[in-house]
Amino acid sequence: MSEKHSPLDQFTIHRIFEMKIGGIDISLTNSSLMMIIVLIVLNIFLIYSTKKKSIIPGRLQSLAEMSYEMIYNTTRDNLGKDGVRFFPLVYSLFMFILLCNMLGLIPYSFTVTSHIIVTFALAFGIFLLATVLGFILHGHKYLRLFLPKGVPIFLAPLLVPIEIVSYISRPISLAVRLAANMMAGHTMIKVFAGFVVALGIFGIAPFLFIVLLYILETLIAFLQAYVFAVLTCLYLSDSFHPEH
Amino acid sequence: MTKQKKINDLDDSLNNLSKKLDNIKAEKVNEDYNKTNKKFTSFAHAFKIVSELFANILVGGSIGWTIDYFFNTKPIFLILFLIIGFISGIYTSYKSSKKFAKY
Numbered sequence: 063m064s065e066k067h068s069p070l071d072q073f074t075i076h077r078i079f080e081m082k083i084g085g086i087d088i089s090l091t092n093s094s095l096m097m098i099i100v101l102i103v104l105n106i107f108l109i110y111s112t113k114k115k116s117i118i119p120g121r122l123q124s125l126a127e128m129s130y131e132m133i134y135n136t137t138r139d140n141l142g143k144d145g146v147r148f149f150p151l152v153y154s155l156f157m158f159i160l161l162c163n164m165l166g167l168i169p170y171s172f173t174v175t176s177h178i179i180v181t182f183a184l185a186f187g188i189f190l191l192a193t194v195l196g197f198i199l200h201g202h203k204y205l206r207l208f209l210p211k212g213v214p215i216f217l218a219p220l221l222v223p224i225e226i227v228s229y230i231s232r233p234i235s236l237a238v239r240l241a242a243n244m245m246a247g248h249t250m251i252k253v254f255a256g257f258v259v260a261l262g263i264f265g266i267a268p269f270l271f272i273v274l275l276y277i278l279e280t281l282i283a284f285l286q287a288y289v290f291a292v293l294t295c296l297y298l299s300d301s302f303h304p305e306h
Numbered sequence: 307m308t309k310q311k312k313i314n315d316l317d318d319s320l321n322n323l324s325k326k327l328d329n330i331k332a333e334k335v336n337e338d339y340n341k342t343n344k345k346f347t348s349f350a351h352a353f354k355i356v357s358e359l360f361a362n363i364l365v366g367g368s369i370g371w372t373i374d375y376f377f378n379t380k381p382i383f384l385i386l387f388l389i390i391g392f393i394s395g396i397y398t399s400y401k402s403s404k405k406f407a408k409y
Binding site: 223224228230231232234235239285292 | 346347357362364365366387390391393398
């Protein structure tokens, strides 16, 4: 049992319900179970909280309205009036990541967003969308993103690889940021929790530190979801106006 | 007659006052919203710069490694693209900082 107490043990994926279709493993793991729980909680929260539609909102309704308004304003500020049609995408992404982060903070649950493949799938989807959208809106002129106007042509061999690297690194930076933040926080909490047991009566000091750390983690869980939403807007706005 | 007029005047001034109050309230709410939003955007900016620097170097390195792997030119392109990745990391941070300074 001793290896079960490693700080990284909380991130292991194990199958709960084995399934195989045509040689492809589609078992229900603890990660996918957590995602399903997140989606159910999210739907129940949003449907239940907006059911009453009272003019003076109650607690739940004002929570739903606040999150809606915040993301709506961010989308409008970054993408302009045209881009508001991408608001549903940004809002769903924000709420999904926020709930994944928040529910992951509950002891004995699983943090889906601490796995880089999950965050990378989300980020790569946005990257594909931004690229395809840019080519649909601007055609071959979208390639201007790699060589802005007014740059002398002899700088092109230097500038074009730099811009290409910086363009490709977008989804990776999105994915790494979210996953690394969530993983680092949870590992740190687990390490300090180990100290509580090891120090006996003096364990009160790391215990108090964990309480503070939990507050910080809650802030980071929210902040990372918000950062993901804002950067989605920023990358999409580049496909609307590649010249800037 | 004069009494009626007085009452009307009072009503008018009362209405003016409540209008003024409403305006001030709206401004205050807007200000508060902008303040919190700006704080979050600054945080977002900080996170963005750090992870972009890292990701750019990573992407540069992996592009260089892949080219080396296929053309058997072991360390040349890896080194070249690591440098390009570093430059592009700084360049991206510079660009987003410039954009951010406009807020």
